[in-house]
Amino acid sequence: MSRAERQRQTRERLIEVAAQMFLAVGYAGTSLDKVAVEAGFSKGAVYSNFAGKEELCMAVLDTIHAEKIRLVQAVFSEDTSLDSRLKSFVEWSRTGLGEPQWTALEVEFAAVARHNPWVASELVKRHREIRRLIGQLISATIEEADLETTIPVEHVATALLALGAGLGGLRALDPKVDPDVFGVVLAGLVRPRREARDGE
Amino acid sequence: MSRAERQRQTRERLIEVAAQMFLAVGYAGTSLDKVAVEAGFSKGAVYSNFAGKEELCMAVLDTIHAEKIRLVQAVFSEDTSLDSRLKSFVEWSRTGLGEPQWTALEVEFAAVARHNPWVASELVKRHREIRRLIGQLISATIEEADLETTIPVEHVATALLALGAGLGGLRALDPKVDPDVFGVVLAGLVRPRREARDGE
């Protein structure tokens, strides 16, 4: 028991340190040796707990994802008016969702996946799940708000995921890129629902 | 004279070979040694013609950018109906603009810029120029077509650039991601212009 507990702590400590480094200097810029030493271990400890650099980064991203999803769902579960919740979401999307360091890592790691089928398939799983989640949130929200999307909801979900990643990438390079673009585009893709259609 | 000509040929040959490799296996996956040998030179020749891996990749991207811009402008300069030109563009955007290998490289290289201020500033220059170009094309097109964007044109330009990069990244991983999302979102962001406004 104490054995398993210690390993869990080692694993978590490695993930914690790795997360800081990956976010600060990117995937390629992070060396496993520095991660291990900074965490108080040797490089071999990393390989005892993770199959390699890719798996470590995947574990890091998974903890970040869990946190992001938790936050989004918390925002949409607020017991306030719809307007208030949407405002909270848009406000949060500017900082938390588009966080350049995170999005840049996400996007850099996706490039790594091109050489590693395992990473690719794992990422695809997560992307599909996230798009499903986004679609659900949008569907529920626009229904409550008597809005409709100007394009199919699945397309909106894919577009928002891609837009978030792309914007984060741009903003990581150029701080002048307007972080509001995300919310503005989202607003541009919905319109008031016509309760009673004329011709149909 | 023959001297300068030979060096120009060496440089072009290196860029040509490097472009193939960068696109095929990505930035990190490409080694300068293999590029040099494949081109018929030694690694030192690369360093005689380029300051390093980053500059070589930047040169590769510049040739690709020039080609893409040439194609887009050719499409919009066609001497046909507006509908026909737009159709050409949307058709081309599905394959040429969203080409996963290219977008993935673009996005991977942007991650490199985080350690290299020179790369960062060069990329920012190009992004701003491209957004300016996109904005011009959109402005001219929607005016001719009596359309208007639902959000400011600058935002549309930024959004399309980000969306293209993000979608390319997603599609490089997951072929099932719908390539039409780009065109659909673009269509969702424009609407017929009201010639005579009521209230204002």
Place this chain on the structure above:
DNA sequence: GTCTATACGGTGATAGAC
């Protein structure tokens, strides 16, 4: 079973010969 120590192949980069 975990972690340390060490070694290996390969990379980007540099210095010097031609």
Place this chain on the structure above:
DNA sequence: GTCTATCACCGTATAGAC
């Protein structure tokens, strides 16, 4: 300008201590 030799560094693999 180009090539060869060399260096420092990284991810990975393995052997052995506890």
